[in-house]
Amino acid sequence: MRLSVGRDTVVRMPSASLPAPSHPWCAIVPPYVLESLATSGDEELERRARATLAHDEAMRSERRGLVTARPSATPKPLTGKAKPAPGTLEGGPVRRIHDCQGGQSLPGDLVRDEGDAGDQRDVPTADEAVTQAFDGLGATWELWATAYERNSLDDKGLPLIASVHYGKGYDNAFWNGTQMVFGDGDGEVFLPFTRSLDVIGHELAHGVTQYTSGLNYEGQSGALNESISDVFGVLVKQRLLDQSADQADWLIGADLLAPGVKGRALRDMASPGTAYDDPRLGKDPQPAHMDDYLETTADNGGVHLNSGIPNRAFVLTARSIGGRAWEDAGTIWYAAITGDIKADCDFATFARLTHEAAVEEFGAESAQATAVAEAWTTVGVTAAAKPVKKKRKSRAAAAGPDTKVSVSRTGGLAGLTKERSVTLDELPAKDTKAWQGLLAEPKSLKALAQADPQPDAFSYGIACAAPRIDVSISEPALPEHVRALLERTLDR
16 A cells, blocks of 8 residues: 655565664654654744754664674672672662753763762652653563563663753654663653653663564564564553553553643554544554555654554453463563564564464463464464474585584784684584574675674684685674674684
């Protein structure tokens, strides 16, 4: 189908034409909403919307052209009196809230954190935005820790960093691969973005995706990226309010809309396409079924638009199961994003992965597995067939146990070189299997090798006679699981 979204006409475009950064810049307000505000007829509102659009596009463009290094997973130590290890499940989250004071230099001035002996930054301030951000980061950490035993976004105690009062009248909140950033809104359509707990949870969930599935931020994988953030963002709110799936409103950003706006929220997960219908915002364009799926060049291939389809599938699953959605339904979705999922995962594959997770966790004939299958069918998604095992084995058979592979690591600040050659049968069985799979995809390795080297970053060399591979890959371009495999091999 064709649809006009903002000023951009929807057309079919190959996904290859959409750049896919390793850590995408993700904002809660889609560009098509801001484009509507920029043509609303209100001069001041238009000015602020255009400024937000220009800022956001600059951030997206910068991220598209930048392959970033992995964020540090090690919290900076806190000095002072002894306390449980920060960032551990026992010690709680490590939160740092900064104030940009209307500027756009990140992170801004540190105004609140967990505190130390003699440090007053662990007490609430008179700044409502600081308190809301601090509490929201904590509630988000609690969901991941309590429901899924996950230690922060990276599962290694990553500090949760946020900046408030970003820009003047800035109509958005975003995750930039390292931290949360909140604008104060224009006051006429959007209120301060720290007001919405589900928005805070949404943006931080992008960080979890960054450290797990790494879903490409384009097309269907990008829509899944957004949907997963909506799912776990709304679960943060539901857990704090102790709401069942039937009690919850399933709205994203309901606290953001100013009085007078004709709408209930930015998105309605239960009923996509009905969240707002306002002269300035336009009408919610989200489809609720695959029959209405939007092929578009806008919004990174419709990542905010088409996320309504998997969103609805989750709501249907949660309501069918009943009880608290972060328990059974959330556990299934969490298993899917932390399991055997690829960065280019589409809706059909994700439907299969969630159903397999339900079967694994609760049984093939369980109410949970039935709920998942029926939910995806209801939104018009047919689960992709699982790859035939025989084909997967034959594809990896080119690299047998006696295959020899050479790995090297060069560069870094010290400029040191480390090299090692091994046969696959010298490695643990898990690593042998991982190498076989990696070597079966020489085109993928060669594609990674196309990334420009980064100053002071390591470069990893991989050489093998059969299959014939000889590549050098800059560390920031490597998926985390591949880099970890190379490091384990070097340490043998």
